Amino acid sequence: MVAKFDLNDDGVVVIVGSGAGGGVLANELAQKGVKVVSIEAGGRYLPDDYINDEWASFQQLAWTDMRTTSGNWRVAQDFPNLPTWIVKAVGGTSIHWAGASLRFQDHEWKARTTYGNIPDANLLDWPIDSAEMAPWYDKAEAKLGVTRTGGREGLPGNNNFKVFEAGARAIGYEDVSTGHMGINSAEYDGRMSCQQTGFCFQGCKWGAKWSAAYTDVPRGEETGNLEVRSGCFALRIEHDDAGRVTGVVYLDAEGKQQRQKAKLVSVACNSIESPRLLLNSASSMFPDGLANSSGQVGRNYMRHTTGSVYAVFDKPVRMWRGTTMAGYIGDERRNDPSRGFVGGFEFETLSLGLPFMAAFLDPGAWGREFTSALDGYENMAGLWIVGEDMPRETNRVTLNPDVKDANGLPVPNVHFDDHPNDEAMRDYAYGKGAELYRAAGATRIFPTPPYPSTHNLGTNRMSENPRDGVVNRYGQSHDIPNLFVSDGSQFTTGAAENPTLTIVALAIRQADHIAGELSKGNI
Amino acid sequence: MAKDPALRGLTRRALLGRAAMASAALAIGAGFVAAPDAAWALELENIRPETMATLIQMARDIYPHDRVADSFYAVAVKGYDTPEDAPAIEAGIAALNAAAQGAGFDDYLSVGWESDRVAILRTQEASPFFQTIRGGLVTGLYNQKEIWPIFGYQGESYSQGGYLHRGFDDINWL
Numbered sequence: 001m002v003a004k005f006d007l008n009d010d011g012v013v014v015i016v017g018s019g020a021g022g023g024v025l026a027n028e029l030a031q032k033g034v035k036v037v038s039i040e041a042g043g044r045y046l047p048d049d050y051i052n053d054e055w056a057s058f059q060q061l062a063w064t065d066m067r068t069t070s071g072n073w074r075v076a077q078d079f080p081n082l083p084t085w086i087v088k089a090v091g092g093t094s095i096h097w098a099g100a101s102l103r104f105q106d107h108e109w110k111a112r113t114t115y116g117n118i119p120d121a122n123l124l125d126w127p128i129d130s131a132e133m134a135p136w137y138d139k140a141e142a143k144l145g146v147t148r149t150g151g152r153e154g155l156p157g158n159n160n161f162k163v164f165e166a167g168a169r170a171i172g173y174e175d176v177s178t179g180h181m182g183i184n185s186a187e188y189d190g191r192m193s194c195q196q197t198g199f200c201f202q203g204c205k206w207g208a209k210w211s212a213a214y215t216d217v218p219r220g221e222e223t224g225n226l227e228v229r230s231g232c233f234a235l236r237i238e239h240d241d242a243g244r245v246t247g248v249v250y251l252d253a254e255g256k257q258q259r260q261k262a263k264l265v266s267v268a269c270n271s272i273e274s275p276r277l278l279l280n281s282a283s284s285m286f287p288d289g290l291a292n293s294s295g296q297v298g299r300n301y302m303r304h305t306t307g308s309v310y311a312v313f314d315k316p317v318r319m320w321r322g323t324t325m326a327g328y329i330g331d332e333r334r335n336d337p338s339r340g341f342v343g344g345f346e347f348e349t350l351s352l353g354l355p356f357m358a359a360f361l362d363p364g365a366w367g368r369e370f371t372s373a374l375d376g377y378e379n380m381a382g383l384w385i386v387g388e389d390m391p392r393e394t395n396r397v398t399l400n401p402d403v404k405d406a407n408g409l410p411v412p413n414v415h416f417d418d419h420p421n422d423e424a425m426r427d428y429a430y431g432k433g434a435e436l437y438r439a440a441g442a443t444r445i446f447p448t449p450p451y452p453s454t455h456n457l458g459t460n461r462m463s464e465n466p467r468d469g470v471v472n473r474y475g476q477s478h479d480i481p482n483l484f485v486s487d488g489s490q491f492t493t494g495a496a497e498n499p500t501l502t503i504v505a506l507a508i509r510q511a512d513h514i515a516g517e518l519s520k521g522n523i
Numbered sequence: 524m525a526k527d528p529a530l531r532g533l534t535r536r537a538l539l540g541r542a543a544m545a546s547a548a549l550a551i552g553a554g555f556v557a558a559p560d561a562a563w564a565l566e567l568e569n570i571r572p573e574t575m576a577t578l579i580q581m582a583r584d585i586y587p588h589d590r591v592a593d594s595f596y597a598v599a600v601k602g603y604d605t606p607e608d609a610p611a612i613e614a615g616i617a618a619l620n621a622a623a624q625g626a627g628f629d630d631y632l633s634v635g636w637e638s639d640r641v642a643i644l645r646t647q648e649a650s651p652f653f654q655t656i657r658g659g660l661v662t663g664l665y666n667q668k669e670i671w672p673i674f675g676y677q678g679e680s681y682s683q684g685g686y687l688h689r690g691f692d693d694i695n696w697l
C-alpha cells in the first residue's frame with residue numbers, strides 16, 4: 001500500500017525531515033487524505049535495530065556531519081564540531097529522546113510581556129497562547145501516551161528517582177513525581193509498557209517509548225498517501241517567478257540529484273539544518289535565503305539553560321537501571337525574578353552509562369580528581385537542569401563560507417553566547433541541585449557543564465508581525481504562502497519545558513490548518 | 524587474560540628471556556612490551572617498545588584507575604602502532620622525556636611518584652599530542668566492555684528483559 005509519487009507530480013506536499021515535527025505532520029496530513037512525500041536524510045531503523053550501547057548507538061543514529069561553533073558557551077570548547085545531539089534517521093531525534101512531555105505554562109507564551117525588556121535579549125510573545133493550544137496538547141498527549149495525563153498512570157520510580165525524591169522532599173520541594181512521560185506505564189496504543197531497560201537515549205527496543213519512527217511514520221504509510229524517501233538529503237528549495245516554492249532538490253540514496261515538484265513545502269530538519277536549508281536556497285529573488293525578509297532566519301537560536309548535577313553516595317545507587325529521565329521537580333519552574341533571573345527551570349532525573357559519563361562528566365578533565373569520580377560510578381545519582389534561555393539575535397546559525405560538506409555546501413556554524421540570565425539561572429540551579437543531593441547524603445557533588453544541545457530551538461521563529469520573525473501562527477512563512485516550518489525552529493521562545501510535546505501539538509494543529517487551506521484552495 | 528588479538532600469546536618463557544629491560548610496570552623487549560609476569564604482551568611494528576611502555580604509563584597517569592590493569596591501557600593506545608601515527612607518537616614521547624629530564628629525572632618512566640609525573644604532564648597539557656592521547660582514551664579506555672564491571676556498570680540489559688524484575692528500584696538505604 002506504500003505510495004509512490006512521480007517526481008513531476010506537483011500536487012504533493014513535500015516535508016523535509018521526518019522527526020517529531022515532520023514525521024507527525026506527514027502522518028496527520030496523510031490521514032486527512034493529503035498526498036505527502038517525506039524527504040529524510042537518514043536511514044530506517046526500528047526497535048530491533050537499536051543498540052543498548054552508547055557509542056555504538058550514537059554512531060548508528062546521530063547526526064555527525066561536519067559543523068562548526070563559536071561563542072562563549074562551553075560546548076564550543078568541549079565539542080567544537082559537535083554542537084548538538086540530533087538523530088539522522090527516519091523518525092529523527094524522537095528515537096533518542098527521553099520522553100519528558102510537559103505543557104508550557106501560561107506565562108511562557110507571553111515571555112516579552114511577562115519578563116519585560118531584558119537587555120541583550122530578543123524576547124517576543126508568541127502569537128498563540130495556552131487556551132489556543134489546549135485542545136492540541138490534548139491530542140498530542142493522547143498520541144504520545146503521556147503518563148499522568150488522560151487517566152494514564154505514572155511510571156514507577158527507579159533507584160535514581162528515589163534518591164532524587166528523598167533529597168527534593170528534604171529541602172522542601174513539593175511538586176515531585178516520575179513526571180509526564182511519553183513512555184507507556186501500561187500497554188497503550190498497541191505498544192507494550194516500559195521494562196526499565198535504561199537505554200532510553202539509545203532508542204527503546206521495546207517500543208514502550210513513543211517515537212515517530214514506529215508510530216506516525218508507518219501509520220502514515222499505511223494510508224497510501226505517504227511516501228518516505230530515506231537516505232535523501234535536501235540541498236535546496238526552489239521557487240518560481242511569483243515567489244512561490246515549486247519543489248525540493250535533493251540527493252537520493254545513490255547520490256544522484258533529484259527534483260521533487262510540490263504544491264507546498266514544509267521544512268522540519270531541526271533547528272540547525274532548517275535555517276541552513278532556507279539559507280542555502282538563496283536566489284536572485286531572495287538573496288538572503290528563503291523566508292528571510294525579516295533577517296531572522298537562523299537567529300534567536302536557543303538550547304535551554306542546561307547543566308547536570310551528579311552526586312556520589314557512600315552506598316550504591318545504580319542509577320542506570322530503569323527509565324533514564326522519569327523524575328521531575330516542578331517547584332522552580334515559576335517565574336520569580338527574586339531568584340536573580342527571569343523564567344524558570346525543571347529538575348529531571350538523568351543517568352548516563354559509564355562511557356558517556358567519562359565523556360561528559362567534565363569534558364577535558366583528567367587525573368585523579370576526575371577518575372576518582374568515575375570510580376564512584378556505581379554510587380552515583382544524577383539530575384538534569386532544563387530552563388528557559390533568552391533568545392538573542394546574535395545567537396545564530398550561519399553558513400560557514402570556509403568549510404564545505406561532502407556535497408559542496410557550506411556547513412552550518414552555530415554561535416552561542418550565554419546570556420547573563422542563563423548564567424544566573426544555571427548557577428542557582430547548580431546550588432539547589434547540590435543542596436538536594438547533600439540532603440540525601442551525598443559525599444561528593446559535581447556541577448556538570450552542558451552537553452551538546454539536545455533541545456535546539458528558535459531559528460525560524462513564529463511572530464505576529466512579519467518584521468519580527470519568519471513564520472506566522474501556523475508555521476507558514478510570512479514571505480512565501482506555500483512554505484511552512486514544522487519543527488522546533490518555529491519556537492518564539494523556549495519556555496522551561498522539554499520541547500517535543502509542543503512540537504508535536506503544533507504539528508497536529510498545522511496539519512489541520514494546511515489540510516483545511518488546501519481543500520479551500522487558499523494555498 | 525587479554526583476549527585482544529593484538530595482545531598475542533608469546534610464551535612466557537620466550538618473553539621473559541627476550542625482555543631487555545623491565546621497568547617497574549612493564550617488560551620491554553625487541554618488538555614488544557609485556558606485563559612483568561608475561562600475562563600479556565603487545566607486539567609492535569612501528570613504535571619502539573620503550574616508547575609504547577612510556578605511552579602506556581602516560582595513559583594510566585591521565586586516567587588512573589588502580590583497579591584497571593595495564594592491559595586495558597595497552598589496548599586503548601595500541602591503535603597508534605601504525606606507520607602513519609608512529610612518528611608523532613615518538614616525537615610526543617620524546618618531548619615528554621625531555622620535560623622529565625628538565626625536571627631532573629632520567630626519563631618519564633623513571634619518575635617514581637605519580638604526583639611528579641602528573642606535574643610533568645601538566646607542562647605538556649596544551650600540546651596537540653597530549654590532547655590527542657587524552658581524547659582518544661575517553662573512548663579507547665572507557666568503551667572497553669571488559670572494564671565496565673570494575674565500575675559496577677552492567678551495560679546492555681535488553682537481552683535480559685531490562686531491570687523491571689532485576690532491581691530497577693532495589694535501593695534499600697534511603
Ligand SMILES: Cc1cc2nc3c(=O)[nH]c(=O)nc-3n(C[C@H](O)[C@H](O)[C@H](O)COP(=O)(O)OP(=O)(O)OC[C@H]3O[C@@H](n4cnc5c(N)ncnc54)[C@H](O)[C@@H]3O)c2cc1C
Pocket residue numbers: 016017018019020021022039040041042085086087088089090091092093094096097098099100101201232233234235268269270271273274277325454455456486487488489497498499500501503
Ligand atoms: C538524548 C536526547 C534526549 C531528549 N529527551 C527529550 C525529552 O525527554 N523530552 C523532549 O521534549 N525532548 C527531548 N529531546 C529533544 C527532542 O528529541 C527534539 O526536540 C525533537 O526530536 C525535535 O524534533 P524536530 O522535528 O525539530 O527534529 P528531529 O526530530 O531532529 O528531526 C529532524 C529530521 O530532519 C532530518 N534532516 C535534517 N536535515 C535534512 C536535510 N537537509 N534533508 C533531509 N532530511 C534532513 C534529520 O535527519 C532528522 O531525521 C531529546 C533529544 C535527545 C538527543
Ligand code: SF4
Pocket residue numbers: 183193194195196197198199200201203204205206207208209322323324685
Ligand atoms: S527504560 Fe523503558 S522507555 Fe526507556 S528504553 Fe527501556 S523500556 Fe524503553
